[in-house]
Amino acid sequence: MQKLHKVTACCLLFIMLFSCAGVLAQTKKKKSRSVRDSLRAAILSRDSMMRSLKRSDTSVNNLLQKVEYYTSSFNQIKTNLAKQLDTVDISTQLPRYEKRIGLIKSLIDNDKSSTLRYLYAIRDILTRSDDQLDLWQEELADINSKLIQNQTDLNAISQDSVLKILPADSSLATTFLIQKIAIDSKYHRLDTVNKKLMVKIGLLQNRTSSVYISILDLKDQIDLKIRDFSIRALSAEYSDIWDMKADEGSNFGEAFSKTVNMNSKLFSFFVGRDILIHLSGLLVLLGFLTWVYASRNKIRKTNEAYENVFSQASYVIHYPLISSVIIAFTLVPNFYDHPPVVVLETFFVVLITALLYLARKTCTKPLFNYLLLLFIITNIYCVSNLFIQVTNADRIVILLLGLASIFISVRLLPAVRKSPGDFLPHTGIVLKFFILLQVISFICNVFGRFSMAKIIGVTAVHNLWLAMAMYYIVQMIMEALFLQLEASKNSSNLSSYIDFQLLKNKFRSILTVLTSVLWLVMLTQNLSIEDAVFTHIEDFLTTNRSIGGTNTQFTFQSVIIFIAVIWLSSITSKIISYLYDVSARHKHDMDVLKKKNRTSTLLIRIGVIAIGFFLAVAASGVPLDKITIIISAFGIGIGFGLQNIVNNLVSGLILAFEKPVQVGDIIEVDSRSGTILDIGIRASKIATSDGAEVIIPNGDLISHHVINWTLSNNNRRVELIVGVAYGTNIEKVKGLLNGVLNAHNDIMTTPEPSVLLHNLSESSVDFRVLFWAADINTWLGLKSSVLTDIYDVFNNEGIEIPFPQQDVHVLMPPDSQLTATQIKEKDQQVKKVKSTDTDDTKSNPPDQDQ
Template identity: 30%
Template structure:
């Protein structure tokens, strides 16, 4: 709208200059009544004639006056429409008081005599001042843009007011009453616009003055806080208070309770401002938590009531069935936190309190009483340390409290391995590692406190206590998330929905690492913040990543390399997971689907990976010509040693287009047989009938003879060779075999066949052919048919011949007991071995 308005104004100025360039005395003959009577219709306003006597006016034509009047009327209407969109005063009236309140609270704290800043909280105050400054700058930008617009409208209005249009009038208003009315209305609009612009300029100027005052105050406070931060950084490892065995000699203007209540009040203001500035995020967070809690509770009740194996399913979970609402809160609070400003230490502490509260409920319901009592003691110390961590100033009175809290915390952790038992070895190892890290931090905090390094001792103690309690809550977060996924999948097992095909173990293996990484990232961020190292680490890491480096003549940064690698890895994960979820029905129930994606999913995987690769290259600012160089170097490598790999890659693409195999097919490749489980880019995976997973390069699938038993359908022909004696009734034999082939799962089309095949040496062979509809049952049907034939042959005295061998001994040597005689006999036998004949008798 504004662009259209500016274009109209420009066009108006151009046309106006053209109109003023016209000369009424040009001598042209215009056959118009209006033009002919201009001397009698248009006159100079008497007020203009009296005010300026020496000015020579060129009287315009009536058409010119009417045209300009319409143009000015249109322009004035456009300005009125633009001015009807006033400044968003609600935004300013809500934001400015909050910023003033924050500023006054901080000023009050800085003006307190003998106040010593807490090193941990100084960093938080700097972030608060920076965020307030950003909001102030954003509002100031809105004000400047509005003032600029008002100046443009004012200049347009001045061009209308200075025009000669208002210097002339119609001699007799009754001749052109519509024109006279338009001019009068235009004058009224001009006066109205002028007053409106003036009022809005005054309003914007008042807001600009307030924002300017806030900006000056923020700058002063920021310099003051940064100065104190520099002093604290220099004195962090220096002695700032007496040794613990010396007398206390540092005066304190406030008691510990006064400092606590003042800090809580200040942090409550920060928390209120944070939530009020993000009302939509707060509402969304509450809705998500409420809806998720309701759905999880509904699923648990559904499993308890409707599931045949509900007790078995609920017996496999540890937390969710006992406290579904508290479990849902533990699972969602770390994720909901990202809806807000994650740099606010007050808001971060508030969310950690909620996480620990609901974690304590779960521990109370699932662990022994003595474990819960120890946990409550640790949580109490954690609460004291975190509240102290929110202090605006250093309170040396809490020195002994910190010393006692650290000793109690260490003693509980020292006895924890003796009292903690778990069937999960990973859980035990996790607790041992966390216990060791916490005890080291708390021990260092005790030593620093003893030797008068109170700020350092406080940071180490807070980091240790908060790190341990927060790590336990995050561990419960990962466990509960896995349980929620488990019950959701199990609740849908009997339905025909997509989730009925999902396997919890495979899903858990795919996403468990992600949630563990997420929890570890949360913990590291909080730990660095408690150690007051987050800003330092962030700046050092960013400086390392952003520094430009050169490899030959090519420049690069580790940030671009990291971004490229991360996006390529994400594309790889997406392609793999898309393939898994798209083919899961083929893998779980291949016989129930007539149209399977099979190897076609390979094309989707390639498309996702290639698309992700180019997005990664674009995001990392990698020129395409460099990619071309890499591909050229790769082609050289292909010529020397990558022929096999490229052959398999190209073979995979050919498999995707030709589709000779699909997931779930039963195939034979060389000496390998099994069921196709996955068609990959380089190799495919075959599940052997003995349970082994065989990785077959795609090149072998194309170069070797491939037998696919289920390419078009899953039918299979079963062949048997049955031999009967020559004395049998052949017609009866055929009839009995045909009766055995009347089983339900034997296909009627094609019909079974019983054929007399050969006259053998000792039997007449019948060839039996029949079909089964499913490849998976052919062995069972073969077994049933052979069992039925054997049984019916026995009942009808049909002989199934088999070879028999009789051994005849013509001479048997006499065995003597005497050793000497036996030795002589052995020698004689060696000289004259007995003659033995054997013969085969077939019955």
């Protein structure tokens, strides 16, 4: 028994030792694990233990994560509802649009307008409302998508099964229940708010869509009315004037009441919109007025002879406010897109009032009297143009206005033909065109085409005044620019060096073109064909066309853009080169300007034109592969017939970079001499001393021998050959000549002048006089002055200047019997021959070297 106990104790001891060894080995193995692996093993161990205790407690971690996640989601949804779902602006403005659409619908239903302007104005209002409603619909759709996403997230929270499991542990269950109650409370609150917002947004979307649909219907109705009006205006809509019936037109009182009502509503609507354009128009008026006043005050302070300056700018100096009103009220109406007729007529009446006042102050009495009568006629036309319904009274008024316009214009024509200088330029042509339009209007009215007659009559008077306004605008802008340049002359600004006459000639032509285009645009507006004209022009320009049967396509729009960009780049290069010259004049004197600074403008022009070419290609949308084809064709052309042209172009680049000659240099090339005026891309201009301008290809300046007298300086050596008689003291002559040279201050001292014995000729001792002139432009005058002084000094000192003489000996036969009279005649002939020989010798002296 005791032995059994010993065996059992040994076994237990062995087992304990084995276990300790295993534990030690496992400890060593665990020490070899990383921290990450140890943490993962601990998590798995704890999860295994919890699963072994009770299955329901395994979701505690998941519950805690869900609670934290949903709490964060609730906070995010709450933030979105508070910040991103603002519809106050839409809710506030939408009733105004609903009311406006109802008003426009009533205007369209009751409209019997005799002009397209009202229809265009109403369509413009609808288009603007359409654009705003598009933005609102996009905004509401975005808000609705966010609300739907919020509702989807909330539904996912309510359907999550994890939140329905209750932990077995009482402490965990209590904590979980508290958080579950908080989540349910937030859920129900956010779910209620989100659903209410979804209903609100849905109602707003429905209202917005309803208004949008109404606008589309009204636009279709307006387009139909415009087409009907166009057809009606071209046909005989009423009976002839002698068959006019009382029931053809509306009642005058009713038409007047509806006209006042409609125009007042349109005017109030116009005033409330386009605030920025209203302000821009005010800025145009105040800006021009301030510009004129600032220039005028500066000239008064800096220029003592300011009255002479002011006499060349009579319009803007004496009538600055009227000038500003004319410019503003002519240009600003074009800033608006189809403004109502009442607004246009308001602007127009202010404009013609200002023009009439200016004509009273500056025009002759016959022209002012004509404009005064036309002013009265025009105001009646403007009132008639506001009527939205045709009446018999309106038709009679338009007929009488046409006759009156024709009468006063025909009466003025003889005075214009007699003394056209007393009137504005082209007054006769404008009057004839005006009379023609009024005659057409009268004929249309007589034969029942009243709408056409009214449009043409109103257009005639409007565009006559607008032509006058355009003329004054060009004058006023040029005068304001003249005042600006005069005000800057006494300062160091760059503008003080700009030549106004050159700028005037260029800028006036540009202004004339721009005002002419603007006048044509206004003509299309007054004829109510603006949209049709621009639509046809757009179709013509944007239609794809092909060259022959090839696949190469183009549009006239791309061609015009290409040409326009090239033209603008050419103009820009000229302007930049001109400003570069002005800047050089501002920084240097004219002598330096004539040299190297001005030649650099060739590089500028080449660079600007090259950039303009690539911009033109990019702007016109021409594919680069087509450009490659063009360049290849250009290369073939070079090989056959463009060698000289390309040679000159490349030579122009060489001249620009190498600069062997400069603008202002005096050169000699191929027996031609003169001063370089301009170095162009292909050829250069040389001004000769005779006043001619010679065009020399750039290739000749590179390949031929060129003498440049002023490459490094303007100095020139002058050489004189002076001959004296034999026997004259040589040292005395040298002294006298040196004295003459030293007496001239315009002869350079370095290099110093020199007098050398040059030659011993047949009849004289020749001296060579050498001196340097500082300026090559004055060397001929200096040479003449030196020769004059030498002659005077030699004459005073008794030094003889030899000249060739010829003796004529007359041999007479011994048997010749001459009378005294014949002998006297012979003597006179001999004297005459001697005198002729002497004169020829003086005018054509022989070569001194012979």
